[in-house]
Amino acid sequence: MNRLIGMVVLIGAVVAGLIGLSAVFYLAAGGLAYVFAEYLGAPPSFGAAIANVVTLMLVVMMISGSLLTVAERKWSAMMQNRIGANRIKVLGSALGGIPFLAADALKMLTKESAPPRGRTRILYEMAPALAFAPVFALFAIIPLGPPVPLGSIIASAAGALGSAGVALQVASPDAGLLYIFAISSLAVYGTALAGWASNNKLALLGGVRASSQMISYEVSLGLSLVGTMLAFRTLRLEEMVVAQGAAVIGPVPALGILLQPVGFLIFFASAFAETKRAPFDLPEGESEIVGYFVEYSGMKFGLMFLAEFVEIVVLAAIITAVFLGGWHPLVVSTEWLRQTVTPLWFGAICGGAFLAKMIVLMWLQLTIRWLLPRFRFDQIQKLCWKILLPAAIANVFVTAGALLIDPSMQLLAWIGVATIVAVVAITAAVGRAPAPGEHGAAHVVAGH
Amino acid sequence: MPYPIENRPADLRERMYFPEIIRGIGVLTKHFLRNLFFARDKNPDILERRRGEFGVSDNATLQYPEERAPYPPGYRGLHRLVPREDGKPRCVACYMCATACPAQCIYIEAGEYPDDPIEKYPVKFVIDELRCVVCGFCVEACPKDAIRMDSGEHTPPSYERGAQIWDEKRLLRGPSVSYQYDPWLRRGSPSIPADKLEEMRARAKPFPTVATDEYAQTPGFSVRALAQEAKDRAERPK
Numbered sequence A: 001m002n003r004l005i006g007m008v009v010l011i012g013a014v015v016a017g018l019i020g021l022s023a024v025f026y027l028a029a030g031g032l033a034y035v036f037a038e039y040l041g042a043p044p045s046f047g048a049a050i051a052n053v054v055t056l057m058l059v060v061m062m063i064s065g066s067l068l069t070v071a072e073r074k075w076s077a078m079m080q081n082r083i084g085a086n087r088i089k090v091l092g093s094a095l096g097g098i099p100f101l102a103a104d105a106l107k108m109l110t111k112e113s114a115p116p117r118g119r120t121r122i123l124y125e126m127a128p129a130l131a132f133a134p135v136f137a138l139f140a141i142i143p144l145g146p147p148v149p150l151g152s153i154i155a156s157a158a159g160a161l162g163s164a165g166v167a168l169q170v171a172s173p174d175a176g177l178l179y180i181f182a183i184s185s186l187a188v189y190g191t192a193l194a195g196w197a198s199n200n201k202l203a204l205l206g207g208v209r210a211s212s213q214m215i216s217y218e219v220s221l222g223l224s225l226v227g228t229m230l231a232f233r234t235l236r237l238e239e240m241v242v243a244q245g246a247a248v249i250g251p252v253p254a255l256g257i258l259l260q261p262v263g264f265l266i267f268f269a270s271a272f273a274e275t276k277r278a279p280f281d282l283p284e285g286e287s288e289i290v291g292y293f294v295e296y297s298g299m300k301f302g303l304m305f306l307a308e309f310v311e312i313v314v315l316a317a318i319i320t321a322v323f324l325g326g327w328h329p330l331v332v333s334t335e336w337l338r339q340t341v342t343p344l345w346f347g348a349i350c351g352g353a354f355l356a357k358m359i360v361l362m363w364l365q366l367t368i369r370w371l372l373p374r375f376r377f378d379q380i381q382k383l384c385w386k387i388l389l390p391a392a393i394a395n396v397f398v399t400a401g402a403l404l405i406d407p408s409m410q411l412l413a414w415i416g417v418a419t420i421v422a423v424v425a426i427t428a429a430v431g432r433a434p435a436p437g438e439h440g441a442a443h444v445v446a447g448h
Numbered sequence B: 001m002p003y004p005i006e007n008r009p010a011d012l013r014e015r016m017y018f019p020e021i022i023r024g025i026g027v028l029t030k031h032f033l034r035n036l037f038f039a040r041d042k043n044p045d046i047l048e049r050r051r052g053e054f055g056v057s058d059n060a061t062l063q064y065p066e067e068r069a070p071y072p073p074g075y076r077g078l079h080r081l082v083p084r085e086d087g088k089p090r091c092v093a094c095y096m097c098a099t100a101c102p103a104q105c106i107y108i109e110a111g112e113y114p115d116d117p118i119e120k121y122p123v124k125f126v127i128d129e130l131r132c133v134v135c136g137f138c139v140e141a142c143p144k145d146a147i148r149m150d151s152g153e154h155t156p157p158s159y160e161r162g163a164q165i166w167d168e169k170r171l172l173r174g175p176s177v178s179y180q181y182d183p184w185l186r187r188g189s190p191s192i193p194a195d196k197l198e199e200m201r202a203r204a205k206p207f208p209t210v211a212t213d214e215y216a217q218t219p220g221f222s223v224r225a226l227a228q229e230a231k232d233r234a235e236r237p238k
């Protein structure tokens, strides 16, 4: 029972911590925006963006990425009825395995780097950065929190300056989702070059596997989001998030997952394949087959390893923004919240909601990693070209048709609800159909 | 135990794949939540621990050095040379065990008690536990029930190989055993004082007929008691 109470308290503390963290981010963004606007004459969004680079991209992403290495141990242990890493103790307490983070970092940083002979020097050194940087850059357009007037954060900002919005978003290019496709497809260079430059046949094969898998899934990845672009009529993520707050069927908000359940599944599967984690971990296959970073050691390997976890964070963030209503808290109505609390706290609670959704999605990705065995390579290609791609194309046509008939998204929402109900019904149908020829099998045994 | 393997083709829902994945996520979530919110049963009696019920986690892990599962009955543990009641080894240095040992890891040097010229004893009795294949042939071969593997513990780890060479000083331990047929009890021995001899004779047991006889076991490690316990546990209504 103690653990039950402790866990409930801990979860509450985490939620409160996320809200507090978002409040701190808003203060940082507002503060820097004010300083830039007041003393340097730059637009407030400029200062806010600089603050957001530090808070969102360094704090949120790097910390959650590295905490995920611990979470992977502990959460997978819980799923498999084990205890998990708990042998490093600080003052007699294992602290949920978090001290392992320090041990890991120390190990990665102090390990010997053993570069192979005959490597292509420049590409070999560059590949980890090429694998890591695109993933890192993806986070730039994630709208973590709604715009909040600068005047409500910094009391002395008044007038036009005070009404300028400060959002927890580093950049909001018009291209929006296209930016995501463009940058995420760059990540394949890191893996392919790592395999090629390390002068190792097995690494080269791993790199080839990685590039063929990533390029294939790029196609269904792109098509799966076309439906949401059509439905929300925008490419910008922050506008998508705002659009998801509007009610569509009665009070139910127009969540992306409601309008596009098929698109969600396809995007999730394709993006999961892009992260190169189990069950799509053929490019590396830590346990059995040799992967593209076999010749990397020390922190170069660590960077590749971390890139994978950062990909999880980014994927969770994109899904939250596009399909799960972004920063809308969902448990309470956003409008009601906006009128009840001060703008700063409104932003903080919304930012906390976004982070909480992200955590749930990261957990879901780790769950799937421990749920499924690895696909065979032909199965991976078959899944992509024969199942996901046709489904994505069909989804685009159905979405476009539904929007043509009913531009208010209601028809689309009903189609989505019907799909979700169908999936749930099929899933909940217990028991299996009796296998054909069971009689015959029994006969053979008896007659023998 | 053989069991029939169901190897039937996947039905439609399984071929659709996604519903089965969602069900799988459900299963993992159940385990995850139960292990997240409930502590594991820390009952020191490891075989009695509850798991999989409401209020306890599903966790099956033992925190090994601190918590150890008891070895099963009949476990062949670290050797010991069984002492007589007067502290001397029962071993008569007959070399049967050394001859039977397939790993040839027993080294014996025989000697005679100065005051009892009939009886031999091992001046040196060394077992190289690193070479031992734990087959138990030495125990089977011994005519005097002088070497046993009933300590219920495995060979403790060490930092040097030398520490794995166990000599008679380290091997001679555990509870002593006397049988009525022991020659030193039947005819007496000048090396044993008369009153001690009487006491030993009184305590001597008949020769064990089966390996599970209680007195053929180290106290606290009774095969019979363990077997009975296991049986009780299986029969107890759930």
Ligand code: SF4
Residues within 6 Å of the ligand: B097, B100, B101, B102, B103, B104, B105, B106, B127, B131, B132, B133, B134, B135, B136, B137, B138, B139
């Ligand atoms: S258990 Fe087998 S290998 Fe080990 S000492 Fe006895 S006879 Fe030799």
Ligand code: SF4
Residues within 6 Å of the ligand: B090, B091, B092, B093, B094, B095, B096, B097, B098, B108, B141, B142, B143, B144, B145, B146, B147
């Ligand atoms: S332990 Fe037994 S078999 Fe081995 S030398 Fe002694 S009496 Fe003989």
